[in-house]
Amino acid sequence: MDFKLLKKLCECHAVSGREEGIRKLIRDEFEKIGLDVSVDAMGNMTGLKKGTGKKKVMLAGHMDEIGFIVSHIDKEGFLRFQPCGGFDARTLMSQRVYVHTAKKRLLGVMGTKPVHVLKDEERKKVLDVTDYFIDLGLPAKEVEKLVEVGDPVTMARELDELGDCLTGKSIDNRFGVWVMIEALKLVKRHSVNIYAVATTQEEVGIRGALASARDIHPDVGIALDVTIAVDIPGTPAQDHITKVGGGACIKILDGSMISNPKIVREMKSIATKRKIPWQYEILPRGGTDGGAMRMVTGGCAVGAISITLRYVHSTVETVSKSDLEACVRLLAAYLESTTGSGYELDDKL
Secondary structure, three states, X not given: OOHHHHHHXXXXXXXXXXXXXXXXHHHHHHHHOOOEEEEOOOOOEEEEEOOOOOOEEEEEEEOOEOEEEEEXXXXXOOEEEEEEOOOOHHHHXXXXXXXXXXXXXXXXXXXXXXXXXXXXXXXXXXXXXXXXXXEOOOOHHHHHHHOXXXXXXXXXXXXXXXXXXXXXXXXXXXXXXHHHHHHHHHOOOOOOEEEEEEEOOHHHOOHHHHHHHHHHOOOEEEEEEXXXXXXXXXXXXXXXXXXXXXOEEEEEEOOOOEOOHHHHHHHHHHHHHOOOOEEEEEOOOOOOOHHHHOOOOOXXXXXXXXXXXXXXXXXXXXXXXXXXXXXXXXXXXXXXXXOOOOOOOOOOO
């Protein structure tokens, strides 16, 4: 498996709605494996791999990442910002960021009041994103020359090895793009027409996938995204959701979709027969591009393959290499075996 490609993808910078920082890399990788590539007005990139039949399978993995947009430059040169995607403000303390201006990329740091000057009532307060500012270490006049309101801001972090795992920013959801590329390298014979879509604006409301699904009108939609592992100290086993090292996650449901039960059974059967490690996923909150694809037509059967992830929406998101490999193998096997039909539901449990 090409983990170097995953590193390249994760270290790109592409806030929701400003995905131009990663599209060229994805286009190059799509073209290397012979896909017919197109880009729409929202920035969704689609790579088509034609099959022998007429049924369409849409793979959706979003290329955008959570980040910020500069909303104000104060007279001292400090930047205020609005989040672009969901952030846990606790993870922002003392982080380094990049501000992407039209002229150059600037390194900055997240700042807030030091604890030494806080009043007692302030110390008890849970910090909000609006309590932070960005310090570029530049004079105010220089900041005004370089930075504009609307400039995107991303976290400054590389993807590193951590034991048998990988850790860094934006695994959510460069995984989705990576797994479709790696799986399509393995796919040989297939009847379905495969539409591999690197979608935009997922983190702000699964917008890109909805637009792409309306254009493609797929018979099957497979979302490729991360899910949550809470397999950490102090958490009962029933609350783990998934476990790092437990294999590819076959989604049963999340906050945006319920998987077609026939797809779930089919994926389970494939994984079992091919001895691919797997686990079920039931995510009580949150959603994926699968939620967008299931809105388009009742004729589209939707499922998902997820990677289990610790420390979601942070700069230390952590995944297992063996789980990554399992996801690739399961997706490739599914694409080779499915006919894209037979998913209509009957009255039998």
